[in-house]
Amino acid sequence: MTHTIALAGKGGTGKTTIAALIVKHLLETRRGTVLAIDADPSSNLNLALGLPLTRTVGDIREDMLAGVDKSVGTSVARRDYLDAEIHYALEEGDRVDLLAMGRPEGQGCYCAVNHLLRELVDGLNRAYDYVVIDNEAGMEHLSRRTTRDVDVLLVVTDPTVRGVRAARSIVELAHNLKINIKRSLLIVNRANGSIPPALQAEIDAIGVELAAVIPADPTITAFDAEGKPIIALTATSPAVQAVERLAEKLVE
Ligand SMILES: Nc1ncnc2c1ncn2[C@@H]1O[C@H](COP(=O)(O)OP(=O)(O)OP(=O)(O)O)[C@@H](O)[C@H]1O
Numbered sequence: 195m196t197h198t199i200a201l202a203g204k205g206g207t208g209k210t211t212i213a214a215l216i217v218k219h220l221l222e223t224r225r226g227t228v229l230a231i232d233a234d235p236s237s238n239l240n241l242a243l244g245l246p247l248t249r250t251v252g253d254i255r256e257d258m259l260a261g262v263d264k265s266v267g268t269s270v271a272r273r274d275y276l277d278a279e280i281h282y283a284l285e286e287g288d289r290v291d292l293l294a295m296g297r298p299e300g301q302g303c304y305c306a307v308n309h310l311l312r313e314l315v316d317g318l319n320r321a322y323d324y325v326v327i328d329n330e331a332g333m334e335h336l337s338r339r340t341t342r343d344v345d346v347l348l349v350v351t352d353p354t355v356r357g358v359r360a361a362r363s364i365v366e367l368a369h370n371l372k373i374n375i376k377r378s379l380l381i382v383n384r385a386n387g388s389i390p391p392a393l394q395a396e397i398d399a400i401g402v403e404l405a406a407v408i409p410a411d412p413t414i415t416a417f418d419a420e421g422k423p424i425i426a427l428t429a430t431s432p433a434v435q436a437v438e439r440l441a442e443k444l445v446e
């Protein structure tokens with residue numbers, strides 16, 4: 195059975211960084227295969243994973259709608275064609291594959307194509323042991339059902355009252371979506387020291403378990419400055435250690 199972990203949160207809170215560190219942990223401690231889905235239109239999970247990115251699901255849809263592939267006639271042929279295109283868009287790493295969703299559909303989009311793409315991406319998910327989905331702040335793709343079932347939704351926030359309130363709205367929004375979310379957990383990222391009581395009170399008010407407090411980590415800042423992939427951080431990084439402890443709570 196596929197185990198799906200999705201990340202959500204306000205812009206810049208650390209979703210992509212934590213997604214990459216979770217992928218790293220899965221690759222180092224589990225035998226299974228991992229699919230990383232970049233559901234942020236500004237796609238940069240590939241950089242964090244050290245993988246190239248050539249084509250997105252959005253590109254496939256746009257080419258099809260632009261009539262580049264007019265020759266694809268029957269619906270069966272269209273399905274096979276889109277399936278092949280999705281496999282072609284998959285970036286294959288060493289035990290981790292990456293699929294970037296790209297831009298969500300615009301107005302006047304041909305519904306059947308979207309429906310097919312969604313179904314095919316959902317089917318692809320099920321071929322992996324672990325799926326890690328890095329969502330954009332608005333959760334557009336999640337709401338359009340990039341996947342049907344989410345085992346754990348990780349809502350990432352910075353260590354501020356304002357941030358935690360935003361996380362609370364995201365938790366509520368996520369639960370109103372027509373996807374099946376088994377568990378939601380909160381992550382406070384870029385913390386400096388312990389959580390002050392006022393912040394803890396806001397966290398308690400959400401009613402979602404605080405699963406990890408990830409410290410502000412200068413090694414991440416240094417990697418970022420040099421454009422090095424986050425997945426190449428070593429176990430001496432305090433953020434890596436915090437995500438290792440977190441990941442143990444996510445998968446049996
Ligand atoms: N624990 C941390 N310590 C230090 N820097 C961090 C930490 N977590 C994330 N960062 C830095 O914060 C910035 C934002 O992180 P990231 O891109 O992962 O956030 P995001 O939530 O995916 O953002 P976006 O909403 O733009 O996709 C990056 O420069 C990243 O290197």
Ligand SMILES: [Mg+2]
Nearest residue numbers: 209210234328
């Ligand atoms: Mg991101």
